[in-house]
Amino acid sequence: MAKMNLLQAVNSALDIAMAKSDKVYSFGEDTGAFGGVFRATSGLTEKYGRHRNFNTPLVEQGIIGFANGLASQGSYAVAEIQFGDYIFPAFDQIVNEAAKFRYRSGNEFNVGGLTIRTPYGGGISGGHYHSQSPEAYFAHTPGLKIVIPRNPYMAKGLLLSSIFDPNPVLFMEPKRLYRAAVGEVPEGEYMLELSKADIVKEGKDITVLAWGAQVEMAEKAAELAAQDGIDCEVIDLVTLLPWDVDTVAESVRKTGRLVVTQEAPLTSGFASEVAATIQQECFLYLESPIGRVCGLDTPYPLSHEKEYFVDHLKVYEAIKASMTY
Amino acid sequence: MAKDKQHQLDIVTKPEFIDGSALSIPMFQILAEDGTIRKGATVPEMDKELALKIFSTMQFIRILDERMIAAQRQGRISFYLSSLGEEAASIGSAAALSPADMIMGQYREQGALAFRGFTVEQFMNQLFSNERDFGKGRQMPVHYGCAALNFMTIASPLATQIPQATGYAYGQKMDETGTCTICYFGEGAASEGDFHAGLNMASVYKVPVIFFCRNNGYAISTPSQGEQYGGDGIAPRGVAYGMKTIRVDGNDVFAVYEATRLARQLAVEQNEPVLIEGMSYRMAGHSTSDDPTGYRTREEENAWKVKDPVVRFQKWLQNQGWITEAEAQQNYDVEKAKVLAALKEAETIPVPHIDEIIEDVYDTPPKHLQQQLAELKAHIRKYPEAYPKTASRIDGGK
Numbered sequence: 001m002a003k004m005n006l007l008q009a010v011n012s013a014l015d016i017a018m019a020k021s022d023k024v025y026s027f028g029e030d031t032g033a034f035g036g037v038f039r040a041t042s043g044l045t046e047k048y049g050r051h052r053n054f055n056t057p058l059v060e061q062g063i064i065g066f067a068n069g070l071a072s073q074g075s076y077a078v079a080e081i082q083f084g085d086y087i088f089p090a091f092d093q094i095v096n097e098a099a100k101f102r103y104r105s106g107n108e109f110n111v112g113g114l115t116i117r118t119p120y121g122g123g124i125s126g127g128h129y130h131s132q133s134p135e136a137y138f139a140h141t142p143g144l145k146i147v148i149p150r151n152p153y154m155a156k157g158l159l160l161s162s163i164f165d166p167n168p169v170l171f172m173e174p175k176r177l178y179r180a181a182v183g184e185v186p187e188g189e190y191m192l193e194l195s196k197a198d199i200v201k202e203g204k205d206i207t208v209l210a211w212g213a214q215v216e217m218a219e220k221a222a223e224l225a226a227q228d229g230i231d232c233e234v235i236d237l238v239t240l241l242p243w244d245v246d247t248v249a250e251s252v253r254k255t256g257r258l259v260v261t262q263e264a265p266l267t268s269g270f271a272s273e274v275a276a277t278i279q280q281e282c283f284l285y286l287e288s289p290i291g292r293v294c295g296l297d298t299p300y301p302l303s304h305e306k307e308y309f310v311d312h313l314k315v316y317e318a319i320k321a322s323m324t325y
Numbered sequence: 326m327a328k329d330k331q332h333q334l335d336i337v338t339k340p341e342f343i344d345g346s347a348l349s350i351p352m353f354q355i356l357a358e359d360g361t362i363r364k365g366a367t368v369p370e371m372d373k374e375l376a377l378k379i380f381s382t383m384q385f386i387r388i389l390d391e392r393m394i395a396a397q398r399q400g401r402i403s404f405y406l407s408s409l410g411e412e413a414a415s416i417g418s419a420a421a422l423s424p425a426d427m428i429m430g431q432y433r434e435q436g437a438l439a440f441r442g443f444t445v446e447q448f449m450n451q452l453f454s455n456e457r458d459f460g461k462g463r464q465m466p467v468h469y470g471c472a473a474l475n476f477m478t479i480a481s482p483l484a485t486q487i488p489q490a491t492g493y494a495y496g497q498k499m500d501e502t503g504t505c506t507i508c509y510f511g512e513g514a515a516s517e518g519d520f521h522a523g524l525n526m527a528s529v530y531k532v533p534v535i536f537f538c539r540n541n542g543y544a545i546s547t548p549s550q551g552e553q554y555g556g557d558g559i560a561p562r563g564v565a566y567g568m569k570t571i572r573v574d575g576n577d578v579f580a581v582y583e584a585t586r587l588a589r590q591l592a593v594e595q596n597e598p599v600l601i602e603g604m605s606y607r608m609a610g611h612s613t614s615d616d617p618t619g620y621r622t623r624e625e626e627n628a629w630k631v632k633d634p635v636v637r638f639q640k641w642l643q644n645q646g647w648i649t650e651a652e653a654q655q656n657y658d659v660e661k662a663k664v665l666a667a668l669k670e671a672e673t674i675p676v677p678h679i680d681e682i683i684e685d686v687y688d689t690p691p692k693h694l695q696q697q698l699a700e701l702k703a704h705i706r707k708y709p710e711a712y713p714k715t716a717s718r719i720d721g722g723k
Contacts, residue, residue: 025499051499057529062522065488069506072477072489073427073496089518096482097489103685105470105478106461112688142686166688195691242691 004185007178009152010040010117013159014078016189018048021076023113024163026053028063028080037082038119038178060086064093064116071111072101076163084120084172085129091137098168099143112166117159119175120148121213121263122295123309127302133212133264133295138170139241139273145169146240147194148212152183154238157192165194174213197244199251203233206257206322208315209248209274211237214261220312225319232319240270248274249281256287259318263310266294288325291318350560350572352604355579358632360640369583373647379420379440379578380642383412383635384653385660386436389445390609392664393452393466397613401672402452406467408433410576410608413634414539416440417581418507418601422589427493427506429477429486432467433539433607434509441474445663449671456677461685484514487523487536491598494532498596505533505592507585512602513544515559524600528566533592535585536563536600539575541607546620563600575603576634606632679705679715 004012018024026041032055035042044053056063060081067077081087087094094116102110122131138144145167149155155173162169174181200215201222210218215236222232233251237243252258258278260271275290293315301308327336355366362368390407397405408415411433419428419437428437435448447459451469454462459471460478470478477486477493490508497504514520515538527534538559542549549558563570569591573580581603588599606629610617617626642648679702683694690698702719709716 025495057522057525059518059522059525061518062488062491062526065485065519065522066492066495066526068485069429069489069492069494070496071492073493073500075496075499077492092482093485093488093519097480097485100480102688104460104464104468104480105472105685106459106463107685108459108470108472108478110688145687242687242693245693 001184002187003182004152004156005179006149006152006155006173006181007038007040009156009185010159010173011042012185012187013156013163014041014044015047017076017078017160017163018044018052020189022052023074024052024076024078025070026078026080027056029056029058029082031055031080036080038175040117040173041080060089061093064090064098067114067116068093068097068101068111071113071168072109074113076113076115078115078117078163081116081118083130084118084134085132087118087134094138094144094170095141099141101168103143110166111168114168115159115162115171116169117171117173119178120172121174121176122300122305123176123213125302125305126300128299131300131305133262135172135240136264136268136270139270143168144241145194146172147238148172148174148240149238150174150212150215150236151177151181152185154192154198154236156185157190158194158238160189161191161194164191172212176213177216195239195242195244197247198236198238199233199247200236201232201234203231203255205231205255206259206319207233207235207248207251207255208319209235209237209258209260210262211240212263214263214310217310217312217315218261221315221319224312224316228320230319230323237274243274245277245281249278252278252282253285256285257322258286259291259293259315259322261293261310261315261318262295264295265297266292267297269294288322291322293318345556348561348564349557350570352572352574353580353584354574354577355583356577356637356641358637360637360644362641369579369586371582375420376642376647379416380638380648380653381656381660382416382436382440383638384657385445385664386412386416386439387635388657388661388664389435389448392668394609394613396668402466404466404613405452406432406612407609408435410629410633411539411541411605412436413578413581413638414537414575414603414605415509417578418537418585421582421585422507423504425475425502425504426589427475427477427497427504429490429493429506429508430479431483431486431510431514432479432481433511435467435469437509438469438471438474438476441476443469443471443474443476445667446671447471449667450674453671453674454676455671455674457674458677461681462677484510484517484519484523486510487514487519488526489523490534490536491523491527491530491532494527494534494598495530498532503593505535505589507535507537509537509539511544512538512540512549512559513547513553515562516553524563524566524568524598527598528568531596532598533596534598535588535592536598537585538600538602539605540602541605543607543611543621545611545615548621558602560600560602568598568600570600570602572602572604575605576632576637578634578638605634675718676714679719
């Protein structure tokens, strides 16, 4: 075991993947010898050469188009989009191409070797275009997997699983935690199961569901609630597509209450999908309406970031509202 | 002359604008419109067997296109795209490649696929979306694909295949396969962002890819000159991206073949990406969904009829003594009979089993898809008359 922050864990996963198979390629804007603007790919060019880890021109649709082609050829293409906010020029290549590649060809071809890494989320004074959480746009797309780690241990194991998973994966990295989250991480190879939610803290009174950086807010809110005698079960959804309905439903059948929290805006966010499915699965077990604690339906602001941010206090209030409904 | 050291540029002291038409790219032609060899041109090394295979494929595609447009008019298939007038561009280029080279088409390259050996039955199975279609009946007609023939499945979105071809060729280069990728697209698709992304990246990475633009004059109803682009077509863009570029007469099968053969050498032996612009004319409508009389004149169409690539090649073959008119007609009749027989057969083959609807979304169907399928099947069993294509054998297995 070694102490790593989330960036180092990502870097370690890439290192192991590239050592494991010489068909693994890593590329994106500034990700070559410089190592990426966050340094997630640092050291890889020195170790594996500039043909395995390299810079791309500044063109997101080209990066993912290139990655789709490389993956369809049988390689593992690990493409970085520098910020989740800049993924939209590649939307067509992700939604119309990567996601449908296997289906439309009747499995004659596939891009299972594709993994798209991108930092997402707020809390870093990034304003409109360095703060967004765009997962819901992609969660509406059959054929993709969407994975979001909450800490360094999860990041490394999940990224290795994502790279070698036989389906295209959108791997969203919580950039607020890149250096802030530090933990014990095995130095060698290990993989964590996709589409498997993780019960972070068991509890009996209410289920609090989150993913990525927002799990930290759920945990902090649960600590506050504990002081009021409320025993929260905190679950990290981990994979948004296809998501682990069973683990969440089982928890809600036990607690009778659910609060879902996400950084992204409220309307049509993934929390809404969870709420719809869980009310279907657990209707007769529910003691109160399912709560959604989300970003405002506004663009991500700069000077009002603290107010906009879905902090632990907002989650705590939602927990209390559910308990006293 | 002074030099700017950082950019390695010559310095001038007077403002000199380069005219947008300064780079006027000529068109390579071997076979003149009357089927004779142009003075000074050399016939490419092509034996009789290959020449006749190309010609036979041209005839087959012409019959297929004609019959399937008719079939669409009769309501037997939903949609069709003809390649009438562009047969030399796709077949002549495919003939210059190795079967191991990857083909990434747009949707009007049925000639290249036929040359590779896709059978008339395989064409029909896709066109009728039946259970023998490699694509499992999931895409509209003409969206062919075949891994065994290295022909990437066609997708409707335009130009998406262009950066993909760069990525595919990167893998070929890294694996030292000694193969290349050819990527077809129209001059309309060359306006898409993906075109610029794909060419620029190919130039940066030096990958074995041939970009083949079929400039057929129209993007549905929009004419190329003045409405699709303001400059000298697509070829100058290749030069701007720093890649070897050639413009050919796309209706001259020899020019297409020779340019592609040389491009393949550059791609495979020197990892040089190449852009070929084949000048042609879409003699048919864009698809069965539009009527060209609404956007172009009969005079214009007639002016292109005399440049017909198949007629031109047949004249040369006859002059060469490699085929007689009677033999050409006999071959045409044989191919036509095959097309008609395959069409009738494909129509009778059922659509894929309903269980296929959730296959291949992922490598294995996840639980939520299995649930959705179970619910759908329960619904079909309840209202079988509403879903006649699948209800009759819903419980019979695949």
